[in-house]
Amino acid sequence: MIPAPTVHCDIAVPTPAPAFQPVPEELPRQLQKFLEGEWGGPISISGWRRFPVGMSWVTIGFQAHLRTGETRDLILRLGDPKGLLAPYSTEPEYQALAALADVPSLPVPRVWLRSEDTTLMGAPFIVVERVEGDTPTPWGDSLGCDESERESLANEFSDALGALHAFDWTNTPLAAWAEGLTRENVACRETARWAQAGGYPDAPLPPQMHYAMRWLQANAPIAERIVPVHGDYRVGNFLRKGRKITAILDWELVHLGDPHEDLAWAALRAFAGGTPRIGGLVDAEVFHRRYTGRSGLRVDQAKLRYYQVLMQFKSAAMLLGAARRVDARRAGDVRIAALSFQLAASLIELNRLIREAPWK
């Protein structure tokens, strides 16, 4: 961007609403009061620490010391009303983590409490168990593991997704999510969801996105099975300790859908760290083979190509939504503005994926 200095008329710039301040001095006290109401007091809080990651939820680690003498190592996640995908609800994540608590091969944090009451701390929030481990990402050297460690993580990454998609949700609270959902309409509903996230129809989509939306509607496949879809399954959203995945994180986009959504999202080029591997971690063939072994679900290559387009559309919609937030002075994090500049690159990738995908 090369700014062209041009004299404009004096334009009054409206003062934006005060930014959500997730760590004011009273926040620990508010949390303490909430926890005492739920667990019985007195409770003291220590080790308060905000993590810098993410542009959606504010993540804070702390310890809660209960009257029983027990200390709980916890994570507080607040849905920043100015976050990337605001407004947020804690309900999907809470229900998913509760339902998936004991699924073999699918480590998830224990979920404790949640509230949608924004009068308590200014935003909906959820309290989960703090799990040990670090968060490797595809960028830089953070995967930094030897070959046997990488292979172990790759296997666990594949197994966890297979376990999720094999989970029988029909007799759990997740069944309520299936209202109006059919194998025939899952793809179009997801397309509509992300078009809306990009501001459509209230605001026009960029031509490439508009084209993609029409392409997705015209080429939508029928799902073989409807499964719980993580919604943001990728390298960067799990904790690892050595060669083990200790928890799959960031479940706020969880929903029911076609399993190819998660397979395609994990494989987006943006998450590959410049490598040919999925997430910089695992070859696609190995990932699919292991996933099929664990889930019993076949990876349909034609559907995968369709969902690669849909997932790239979703990624672009997030960036577009971010750009619109910045323009409306509703972005609470300047990194959202930085992210928004990547929209053109994302749309070029969308263009390529459509050209290479099979058409009906």
Add this chain to the structure above:
Amino acid sequence: MEMSVVGVMEAMRSSLAGAVLPELQTDHARGQLAGVLDVMGKLERMMDWAPAMLQEEARPLQDVLVAVTARLAASGHPLPTEISAGEREDALALCENRVRDLCDWLFEQEGVSLPRPLRDELHAMLSAAMRQSLTGQRNRIPRADYSSMTSSSE
């Protein structure tokens, strides 16, 4: 560009004032940052996206609208009059509106009178034009370093 220069500058000023300024330890640093904020506030009211950049994005879209109109006319399948090629001097926003209308019309031709090879040709022309328009924008934007924006020292 989906963001205005004013919006971007405002986001930067808010971040500097709200998240960085309170963390500074010295008077000198605080004074410097206050100066930066002041200058940014002034520039914010003077700047806009470079007209040359916007025209670079518009041109491929203008060209494809003209080319598609001509191609259809030559094949005996004219575009509906409400979807016109417009003028070459039209602003980017106007071109984008027309391209969206063309997209809608083209996808609605599935199973209608437009022969499949011609439809495929038009899709290819549209795809190439959108790619060219986006490439012009992308080439001006360096890759972002997200790891530095999300790293933790602890």
